[in-house]
Amino acid sequence: MLTRTTAQSLTDQLANLFAERIRSRLLAHGSRLPSVRECARQQGVSTSTVVAAYDQLLAQGLVEARAQRGFFVREAAPGAPRGPAQAAPDGGQPLPSGSQFNATALIRGMFHQASDKPQPGSGVLPLEWLDNTFMASAVRKATSGRALREASLRYGEPMGDLGLRQALARKLAHLGVPAAPEQIITTVGATQALDVVSRMLLKPGDPVMVEEPGWSVEFARLDALGMRVLPVPRLPAGPDLEVMARYCEAHAPKLFVSVSVFHNPTGYCLSPGSAHRVLQLAQEHGFHIVEDDTYSHIAPEHATRMTVLDGLARTIYVSGFAKILAPNWRVGYLAAPPALVERLLDTKLLNTLTTPSLLERALATCIDQGQLRRHAERIRARLDQARTRSVRLARQAGCTFVAEPTGLFGWVDTGVDTELLAQRMLDEGYLLAPGALFSASRQPSTLMRINFANTQDAAFWRVYGRLVAAQGR
Incomplete structure (x- = not known):
């Protein structure tokens, strides 16, 4: 103050x-x-x-x-050129060319806490939820005897630790994704897996379809690579198929990036009908689909996944463990069609050489011994309870849920400009995730994403209600 x-x-x-x-x-x-x-x-x-x-x-x-x-x-340094806006073929909002889609505000908020209060705009679970005893035991096992010396003095396997890839293949088979260990490549988190796919399949200027609202980091990452982002409205059952079809006819996109299960930020899950139609479009127009299944550990196993229906023909599966277990281990992976594996591996090697095998081996132990599965079950039960409390408090504070509350995030309408609200909430020690962060063109919005695990505190909602009432006057 x-x-x-x-x-x-x-x-x-x-x-x-x-x-x-x-x-x-x-x-x-x-x-x-x-x-x-x-x-x-x-x-x-x-x-x-x-x-x-x-x-x-x-x-x-x-x-x-x-x-x-x-x-x-300011969106750019003084004197920096700005590209002309290009109109979307469906007559929607113009797509800014070369604009800097801002994800760093949200990312920095993960590392720079506005206060010691629970942060409603955070994209991760609370630290105390992730805490466990089995991770330390798995690391000790991975570093016992000669293992530490051998793993430290040599680069890891190019594709990733074989034991982990075998464990991942079994885990994916349980979901219905047909991936052999030879089709799996480990990466430095799921974000690098997405980056490897983009760098291998695309070149600067290529059009890429991305769901909107969507993960702000993905908009920023593709923009930094020089890709042309084509935002596809995300509907409850899946992407807007009419918009996708028009993009295919007008721009011949090379890639579609999708979060089928517990979509961020809406929480929507893909329907089987929408999945089949997207796969038909991919076959007709020759683009690939990368399916980001970051929230698989808290999602229903029977949820519709395009990689299951497609059998990894035109689809690439991406996931990781930062959301559920060990954010700082930075273990992610991708599963790809056999014809793409060698090119994807070359791209990984050019980007980071290999990945640290010690933590990959420790993670394989957590998976094989069932510890990760039991840990995820506890997280799901705790999240269900938190969601119930958070939804009740949000509605009492006047929020309207645009999407049915599921998963980790809620997509709510506040009735006021959430970018301005976010600035005021910072004064009170709370970091929000305003709707504009999830828009490719940063359109002003009355929506915001809330983290159910971090919005169970009635004190936050009292501050929120007071500031919304003041802003609405």
Whole structure:
């Protein structure tokens, strides 16, 4: 909170508050600052103080003023060129060319806690949920005797530890995904698996279909690689098939990136009918599908997966263990059609050489001994209880669930601009995930994603209700 002091003026305090958040990326590029009157009311200062603070931010090159619209965090360094907008073929919002889709605000929030309070915008489970005793035992086993010396002094296997790949093949077979160990490649987390697929299949300028709303990191990653992002609206049963068909006719995309089960941020699960139609489009138009199954450990085993229906013909399966077990182990993997495996392996080797085999061996032990399965069952039961409490509190606070609450995340309508709400909530020590972060074109939104595990605290919802009521006035 701003305080009157002889050491620093209110103007300087306010300017420094915004500057710190912009430089730490807690305020994303392209974010709109509160209007002068709104900021003055929020901070309890005069409008002239806000104008002077915004002038300082302008002078520092951190924000820009847009006529009749307000002040925005600069999207590029001064003098950097901006590409022209390109219209989407379905007549929707224009797709910004070369714009910086901002995911770092959300990512940095994972590592830079706004406070010691539970963070509603977080994408991970609470640390105490992940804590267990079997991981340490598995690491001791993997490093016993000569294993530590041999694994430390040599590079790991190019494809990944064979024991882990065999364990993963059995795990995937249980889901119905037909992947032999020779079709599985381990990676540094699921994010690198997605990156390996993109670098192997695509070249700069290639069109890629991605679900919207969608994972902001995926938008940012593809944009950084120079790909043309084609956002496909995600509906309850699956992607908007009409939009996909028009993209196929107009742009001949090379890849479709999808989260079939517990889609982030909506929680939607793919229906069998939609899955069949997507696979038909892939066959007709020659594109591949990468299915990100990051939330498989908390999802129903019978959930529809395109890799199961397709048998890894035009599909590539991607998953990891950061969400359920060991975020810092950074173990992910992909399962691919046999014809693509060698090219995918070459791409991995050029990117990171090999992956650390010690932790891969420890993970294989956790899988083979059933410890991961039992741990996931406990997490699912705990999450079900948390979801019930969180949904009740959210509805009492006036939130409307746009999608049926399932999985880890809730997709809720607040009725107010959530980017502005997120800025105010930071003052209270809470990091939100506003809807604009899940839009390829960063469209303003009244939606936000909440983490059910981190929104069970009634104190958060009281603060939320107070600020929403103030913003709505």
